[in-house]
Amino acid sequence: xxxxxxxxxxxxxxxxxxxxxxxxxxxxxxxAPGIEVRGFPVADGGDxxxxxxxxxxxxxxxxxxxxxxxxxxxxxxxxxxxxxVVELADACGLRRLPAGVPDPLHxxxxxxxxxxxxxxxxxxxxxxLGLGGSASTxxxxxxxxxxGVRLLDAYGAELPSGGAALRRLHRVDxxxxxxxxxxxxxxVAADVDNPLLGPTGAAAVYGPQxxxxxxxxxxxxxxxxxxxxxxxxxxxxxxxxxPAGPGRRVSxxxxxxxxxxxxxxxxxxxxxxxxxGIELLLDLLGFPKALTGADLVVTGEGSLxxxxxxxxxxxxxxxxxxxxxxxxxxxAGQVSVGPDxxxxxxxxxxxxxxxxxxxxxxxxxxxxxxxxxxxxxxxxDWLDRAGRGGHH
Numbered sequence: 001x002x003x004x005x006x007x008x009x010x011x012x013x014x015x016x017x018x019x020x021x022x023x024x025x026x027x028x029x030x031x032a033p034g035i036e037v038r039g040f041p042v043a044d045g046g047d048x049x050x051x052x053x054x055x056x057x058x059x060x061x062x063x064x065x066x067x068x069x070x071x072x073x074x075x076x077x078x079x080x081x082x083x084x085v086v087e088l089a090d091a092c093g094l095r096r097l098p099a100g101v102p103d104p105l106h107x108x109x110x111x112x113x114x115x116x117x118x119x120x121x122x123x124x125x126x127x128x129l130g131l132g133g134s135a136s137t138x139x140x141x142x143x144x145x146x147x148g149v150r151l152l153d154a155y156g157a158e159l160p161s162g163g164a165a166l167r168r169l170h171r172v173d174x175x176x177x178x179x180x181x182x183x184x185x186x187x188v189a190a191d192v193d194n195p196l197l198g199p200t201g202a203a204a205v206y207g208p209q210x211x212x213x214x215x216x217x218x219x220x221x222x223x224x225x226x227x228x229x230x231x232x233x234x235x236x237x238x239x240x241x242x243p244a245g246p247g248r249r250v251s252x253x254x255x256x257x258x259x260x261x262x263x264x265x266x267x268x269x270x271x272x273x274x275x276x277g278i279e280l281l282l283d284l285l286g287f288p289k290a291l292t293g294a295d296l297v298v299t300g301e302g303s304l305x306x307x308x309x310x311x312x313x314x315x316x317x318x319x320x321x322x323x324x325x326x327x328x329x330x331x332a333g334q335v336s337v338g339p340d341x342x343x344x345x346x347x348x349x350x351x352x353x354x355x356x357x358x359x360x361x362x363x364x365x366x367x368x369x370x371x372x373x374x375x376x377x378x379x380x381d382w383l384d385r386a387g388r389g390g391h392h
Contacts, residue, residue, distance in 0.1 A: 003036035004028060004383070005294040005326075007287070009313035010048045011302040011333050014367035017041030017048050018055060023368050024298060024331065027375025032383050040290050042299070044313045045189030045277030046132025047095065050087040053078035056285035058085055061122065065114035067096040068107040068135035070161065075111070077119045083126045083284070084119035088112040088259055089133030092142075094210065097135050102211025105219060107136035108161035109262050113146025120180040128284060129266060130277065131190040131259035135210055137163040137203050137220045139196065139227045140265020148176035149269065163203070163260070166223030172234040177269070182240075186272035189280045191311045194257030196228055196250075196264045197221065202257035210260070224251075224261055235268045278316030287320055296382055297321040297328040298375075304332035304352070309345050318346030329382060331374050333363055351378050 008020040015023070021039035028037055040056070043049040054060050058078030067073040073096050078085035089095065092111035097103065112129070119127050136142065141151055142161055150173035151159045151166075159165045194200050203212065203220035212220060228251040235241060235250065250256060255274045256264040266272035282288075291297070299317040301308065308314055318328040327348050335342075335352040342350055353370040357363045363370065 003038055003294055005038050005040055005290060005297045007040045007042050007297055007317045008300040008331065009042055009044065011300070011367055012047070013302065014333070014364045015371070016051060017043065018051060019368065020300065020331075020371060023371040024375045027372035028379050028383075030372070031376040031379035035379075035383065038290065038294075040285075040287065042278065042285070042287075042313050042317060043130070043281055044132070044191055044311075044316070045130035045281065047087075047089045047093065049130035049189065049281065050076060050078055050085060050090050052281060052285060053085040061118070063115050063118045065091050065111035067098070067111055068092040069098060069103050071098050073111065075115060077115050079119075079122065079124065082124055083128060084122065084124040085128045085130065085284070086112065086115045086119060087130045088262060089130070091115050092135060093133035094135045095133065102135070103162075104137060104207060104210045104212035104216050105164035106160070106162035107210070108138045108142030109134065109136050109140055109260070110142035110146045110161060112262070113143035116143070117146055117178060120178055120184060124184065126185040126187065128187050128189060128280065129272065130281075131188055131262055132277070134259035134262060137207055137210060137212065137224070137260035139163065139166065139202070139224045139261030140263070140269075141166060141227055143262055144265050144269045147178045147181060147269070149174055150176060163220040163223045166227045167219070169226050169230055172230050174234055174238045177238070181270060186266060186270040187280065188255070188258070188263065188266050188272045188274045189277035190255055190258040190263060190274055191277045192258045193254035195252050195254070196224055196256040196261050200257070202261040205257070206260060227261075228264065231268060240269055240271055276311050276316070278311065278313045282316060282320050287317075288324070291321060291324045291326055294321075294326050297326050298331060298378065299328055299347075300331035302333040303336070304330055304334070304342075304350055305336045309337065309341060314347065315345045322346045329378060331371060331378065333367065334360070349381070
């Protein structure tokens with residue numbers, strides 16, 4: 001007897017990935033009593049990465065750190081077999097902004113650095129850092145500051161948090177860098193390949209999502225440029241880049257602009273390797289093993305759109321499932337790509353909640369109920385009475 005493997009991402013603004021699994025399970029079991037259902041919530045490096053790791057067996061290790069504007073937040077890292085999973089969004093992401101009020105010039109990434117420090121002091125040999133959902137555009141300056149790098153102005157004073165302050169940067173002092181950084185493997189889960197600077201860089205492309213006005217973007221770009229100009233020689237003098245030393249500036253590397261430029265700090269100061277978020281997370285969390293014996297995979301996310309086809313969670317899940325010969329269908333709040341494009345991406349069929357509730361606001365409010373109803377329809381199409389994958 002096979003089973004159905006549920007591997008959705010979150011439905012942003014309404015349900016966590018674990019909640020989607022819960023409601024899909026309820027709907028499937030109503031339609032096919034006795035069906036074996038297994039949950040495997042997924043994430044692509046952004047919001048929900050820590051929860052996905054914990055669902056897959058990582059232990060939650062609590063940490064209290066400053067949030068993006070300095071107010072303390074309770075977060076954690078996931079731990080298993082010497083590997084830590086750190087979710088930047090849970091420490092200092094947009095959803096950690098007090099009352100949700102953006103602070104594009106002063107928000108920082110210090111909290112994520114504090115979580116990494118805690119993981120290093122826990123004895124982790126490898127740190128997987130999920131980037132996404134960042135509230136700041138500080139080039140990762142806050143993150144490395146938490147790891148012992150001093151950012152000094154012309155008077156020798158420490159700079160305050162945020163991208164705007166980087167315009168006053170005069171010296172980057174690496175003498176206090178946490179010693180465990182050099183002996184730890186860092187892997188970054190990210191899905192963007194933007195450089196740090198310029199029209200496709202962190203400030204220009206992602207600043208507006210964090211509340212930055214046109215004037216703010218100019219300020220942030222100036223700060224990031226100063227940061228890159230002074231950090232790069234300090235990184236190279238400290239021999240942190242190893243064999244990757246020659247060639248283009250780190251600020252030009254693909255991914256340097258990820259998470260408001262935290263990608264730059266991860267590449268330069270931590271010597272991190274970048275991998276596509278969903279691919280990395282599926283491997284790390286043991287998705288290939290979870291596929292064993294599955295007849296059908298159900299994935300999904302809030303909006304299945306053109307962006308989803310470029311490295312987002314549902315396509316990553318479908319690709320991995322296809323490699324094991326298991327068909328994949330998707331459930332989503334809304335679907336704006338055609339069936340041909342979905343099939344090319346490995347998704348056999350998609351079930352949008354908007355088919356049941358066309359009003360987007362009502363759809364968000366009723367997401368839990370609608371996921372269960374869609375699961376019942378999906379079961380009628382894809383499961384036979386033995387509880388095995390259907391004939392599609």
